[in-house]
Amino acid sequence: MTADRIPHRGARRQGGAAVLTMTLILLGLATFGALAVASGTLSSHRGAGTDQRGKEVYAVATGGLNHALAWFEEHAGSLAFSDDDAGGVWRSAGAGTTSPVTATAYVDKSLGTDAYDLAIEYELLSTLSATDPSDPLLVRARATGRAEGDSHVQRTVSVDLLLTRKSVFSPLFAAAIDSFSAPAVLVEDGLSGITGTPEAYPLVDDGIAIGITRGGTADVATGNLSLEDGGKVGALSGTPSLSEAVFGLSPSGYDGDGNPVGANAAEQMLRALAERHPDAVKVVDSSANWHQSLGSADEPVIVFFTEEAGCPKINGNTTIHGLVYFETRDCQANGWGKATIYGSVAFAGAPTKLSANTEFHARQLDFSYLAEAEGGGNRFALGLAKAELVRIPGSWRDF
Structure with missing residues (x-):
């Protein structure tokens, strides 16, 4: 077993x-x-x-x-x-x-x-x-x-x-704005109360000598203003503010009536440009009358009078080649005299009492020399418009 x-x-x-x-x-x-x-x-x-x-x-x-x-x-x-x-x-x-x-x-x-x-x-x-x-x-x-x-x-x-x-x-x-060509006088809302016989010349015969950006031609009372060489009054389409038309920048705000207030963005841009080109760009805060001749046909300038400056009188045998811009909307331009502007004068609002012995000649302004001064034509350099x-x-x- x-x-x-x-x-x-x-x-x-x-x-x-x-x-x-x-x-x-x-x-x-x-x-x-x-x-x-x-x-x-x-x-x-x-x-x-x-x-x-x-x-x-x-x-x-x-x-x-x-x-x-x-x-x-x-x-x-x-x-x-x-x-x-x-x-x-x-x-x-x-x-x-x-x-x-x-x-x-x-x-x-x-x-x-x-x-x-x-x-x-x-x-x-x-x-x-x-x-x-x-x-x-x-x-x-x-x-x-x-x-x-x-x-x-x-x-x-x-x-x-x-x-x-x-x-x-x-x-x-x-x-970049190498070329800038606007009417001899540019207003935003109107022009009235002209005294004496200031003269406005268009860029070409029978062209626009006085331009308005937001109003109509009926808002420009030429009065005694002498429109030379067949100059006319013209209104821009689209009713932009003056700051938008000139600099491509909206104003800082609008008042209760819908009117543009200030051009602070343009002022800031131009202050930065003035640091680089102090002889060509002037941002003026003083209300003292202006007697300094500036610019030339080949080298125009930009003179920007801020809201604080108000509306200084340009007189005393003064000649400016370039763009002259007044930021204030309340500009009484009486007291101008013996002043000649080759380029454009731009008034915010509706200036009044533009006086005699003043000549406004529309010119095409060539700012390319500023770009060249910044090192060989850099097209970012000018900055005249945003x-x-x-x-x-x-x-x-x-x-």
Whole structure:
């Protein structure tokens, strides 16, 4: 009987080993499956996180680009491109305080620890030094958003721009107002109470010698004003304020009757220009009468009398070649005499009592010498009218 039991025990041992082996195999498969599921779940979470950060970084890039475009309109004249020809660039990286963006401006507040860097770049698609000032100036604005902790998560968006200047007295697509041509006398709402016989000359025979921006020709009472060489009174279409017509800038506000008040934006622009060209641009705060002759046919000037200055009298054998602008709306111009203006005199509001012995000669004013003085004809340099950016349809790119 002992001999008969020995094979039976061996069979039982072999069966237990098989069960153990199968159990280990199943346990290994279960462990592998669990690890695979965990890995898939982790990858899914990572993918979701990357996708979320990708969306956030895209929002950073698009928001930053829109901000950069507005900033570019205000600071185009101060940017130093790496080259004046197509391909020249300006980058925000390393630009210091002149940059439109900072690294801390785009922290994701909802996630707390996520932060994003934004880099702005402007690339010239045409030359800054075109021989014809009416040639369009093209610029590509580019914004790149990048996650600080995941440098591989980044998006870049760009758009191509046409840079123009807003002024009804300049070439339509000029990048800078090299040429400015307006009537000899320009008023906003009207002209009345003229005494004596001041003289106004149009640019060409039978042309417009007196222009009005917001009113009609009936609001200009020429009275004793002598319109020479067949000069006429003309009204601009669209009724812009004087500041909008001359500088392309809206006034600082409007009074209760809807009248423009001030031209502060233009004043700020011209003060910055006067710092670079003190002999060519004068921003005057004093109410003292003006006796200084300025400018020439080749090098005209801009004289801007602020609201604080009021309406000083220009007299005393004074000759000015250029644009003379009075910001105050309450200008009584009596007391002018022995003054000759070659260019344009612009009065906000409705001036009165323009007096005798004054000559106004419309001239086309060429300010290109200012751009040349700033280093070779940079068409951003002049800044007589505000830069305006026009987005070129179909040029938007994101990648």
